Amino acid sequence: MVEPYSQKEQIQQVVYRILDANLDRAREGLRIIEEWCRFGLNNAQLALECKRLRQEVAKWHTSELRAARDTPGDPGTELTHPQEEQRASIKSVLQANFCRIEEALRVLEEYSKLYQPTMAKACKQMRYQVYTLESSLMGHQRHQLLWRSHLYLVTSPHETLLNNVEAALKGGLTLLQYRDKTADDSLRLEQARKLRQLCHIYGALFIVNDRVDVALAVDADGVHLGQQDMPIAIARQLLGSQRLIGLSTTNKEEMQAAIAEGVDYIGVGPVYETPTKLGKVATGLEYVSYAAKNCSIPWFAIGGIDANNINDVIDAGAERVAVVRSLMQAEQPTLVTQYLLSQLNRIKPEF
Numbered sequence: 001m002v003e004p005y006s007q008k009e010q011i012q013q014v015v016y017r018i019l020d021a022n023l024d025r026a027r028e029g030l031r032i033i034e035e036w037c038r039f040g041l042n043n044a045q046l047a048l049e050c051k052r053l054r055q056e057v058a059k060w061h062t063s064e065l066r067a068a069r070d071t072p073g074d075p076g077t078e079l080t081h082p083q084e085e086q087r088a089s090i091k092s093v094l095q096a097n098f099c100r101i102e103e104a105l106r107v108l109e110e111y112s113k114l115y116q117p118t119m120a121k122a123c124k125q126m127r128y129q130v131y132t133l134e135s136s137l138m139g140h141q142r143h144q145l146l147w148r149s150h151l152y153l154v155t156s157p158h159e160t161l162l163n164n165v166e167a168a169l170k171g172g173l174t175l176l177q178y179r180d181k182t183a184d185d186s187l188r189l190e191q192a193r194k195l196r197q198l199c200h201i202y203g204a205l206f207i208v209n210d211r212v213d214v215a216l217a218v219d220a221d222g223v224h225l226g227q228q229d230m231p232i233a234i235a236r237q238l239l240g241s242q243r244l245i246g247l248s249t250t251n252k253e254e255m256q257a258a259i260a261e262g263v264d265y266i267g268v269g270p271v272y273e274t275p276t277k278l279g280k281v282a283t284g285l286e287y288v289s290y291a292a293k294n295c296s297i298p299w300f301a302i303g304g305i306d307a308n309n310i311n312d313v314i315d316a317g318a319e320r321v322a323v324v325r326s327l328m329q330a331e332q333p334t335l336v337t338q339y340l341l342s343q344l345n346r347i348k349p350e351f
C-alpha cells in the first residue's frame with residue numbers, strides 16, 4: 001500500500017508546483033521580450049541580456065521542481081482575461097510581458113524562501129535586473145519611435161479634444177504633445193491621463209508641455225520645455241535618461257546649446273507668425289534651412305504650418321513638422337493627418 005503524503009509533504013508539493021509554474025512563466029516572458037530585441041530591434045546587446053536572464057532562470061528549474069507539475073489538475077490553465085487575448089501594439093505586448101516576468105520573479109522570491117533561500121536572493125536580484133532591462137528597452141523604443149515620427153500634433157484646448165486626437169491617431173499620427181496653458185491642475189491631470197491612455201492604445205508617443213511633474217504623474221513618454229521653462233539638466237535629473245525631453249529653439253545659438261545639453265529633439269520656429277503664439281517673432285524659412293544642414297538630432301519645424309505651405313517648409317529642408325491649428329481645427333483630422341504625412345514622406349529627388 002502506498003503511504004499517503006503527510007501534511008508537510010503536501011505543502012512542499014504545492015510550493016514546488018508554484019515554483020515550477022513561475023519559473024516557466026518568467027522564462028516564457030523573457031523569450032517574448034528577447035524575440036522583439038532580436039528580430040524587431042536588431043539589438044544584440046538587449047537580446048543577449050534577455051538570454052542571460054533566461055538561462056539564469058533555467059538554472060533554478062531542477063528536475064525535482066519539474067516533477068511536481070500537474071497540468072491537468074491546475075485550474076489556472078483555463079483562466080484568461082479578455083485583455084490577454086488582444087494587444088493593441090508592440091508596446092503593450094512588451095509591457096504586459098515585463099509585468100508577467102516581474103510578478104513571476106516576485107512569487108519565486110517569496111516561495112523559494114521555503115525551498116532554498118539562495119534561490120530567493122537570486123530571484124530578487126533578477127527582478128531588479130529585469131527592471132533595468134525594461135527601462136532600457138522602453139527608452140530604446142521611445143527613441144526609435146521619435147526618429148520615425150514626422151508629424152507632431154501639439155494640442156490646444158478643445159471641446160472634442162479626445163475625438164480630434166483619436167482621429168489624428170487613426171490617420172497615422174505617432175507623436176502627441178498635450179499643451180494647455182490655462183487649465184487647472186485637476187483638469188490637466190485628467191486630460192493628460194486620458195490622452196496618454198489613447199496614445200498607448202495607438203502605440204504613439206505622449207509628451208506633456210511645460211510640466212515635468214504632470215509628465216511623471218501620468219507616466220508620459222517625455223516633456224517639452226521652452227527657453228523660459230525648467231532647465232534641461234534639472235528636468236533630466238527628474239525624468240531620467242529613458243524619457244524624452246524636447247526644447248523650443250528660435251536661433252542657431254539655442255540649437256547648439258540644446259544639442260550640447262542632451263535634449264532628444266528640438267522645435268524650430270515659429271517659422272511663420274501664428275495666433276497660437278501671439279507676439280512671437282517668426283524665424284522664417286532661413287532657420288529651417290540652417291537646421292536642415294546643422295542639426296544632428298530630430299527637429300520639428302513649427303509655427304503657422306498647414307496643408308497650403310507645408311511644401312515650402314519641406315523644400316527648405318524640413319523632414320518633420322509640428323502643428324496645432326492645422327489638426328485641432330480641422331473638420332477631418334484623419335484626412336489632414338494623412339495628407340500632411342504623405343507630403344512629409346514624399347520621396348525627395350536626389351541631386
Ligand SMILES: Cc1ncc(COP(=O)(O)OP(=O)(O)O)c(N)n1
Pocket residue numbers: 152154177179181209210224225226227228229246247248249266267268300302322
Ligand atoms: C514642438 C514644440 N516646439 C515648440 C513649442 C513651444 O514651446 P514654448 O516655447 O515653451 O512655448 P509654449 O508651448 O509653452 O507656449 C512647443 N510647445 N512644441
Ligand SMILES: Cc1ncsc1CCOP(=O)(O)O
Pocket residue numbers: 154248269270271274275276277302303304305322323324325326
Ligand atoms: C507652440 C508653438 N511654439 C512655436 S509656434 C507654436 C504654435 C504653433 O501653432 P500653429 O500650428 O497653430 O501655428
Ligand SMILES: [Mg+2]
Pocket residue numbers: 209210224225226229
Ligand atoms: Mg513652454
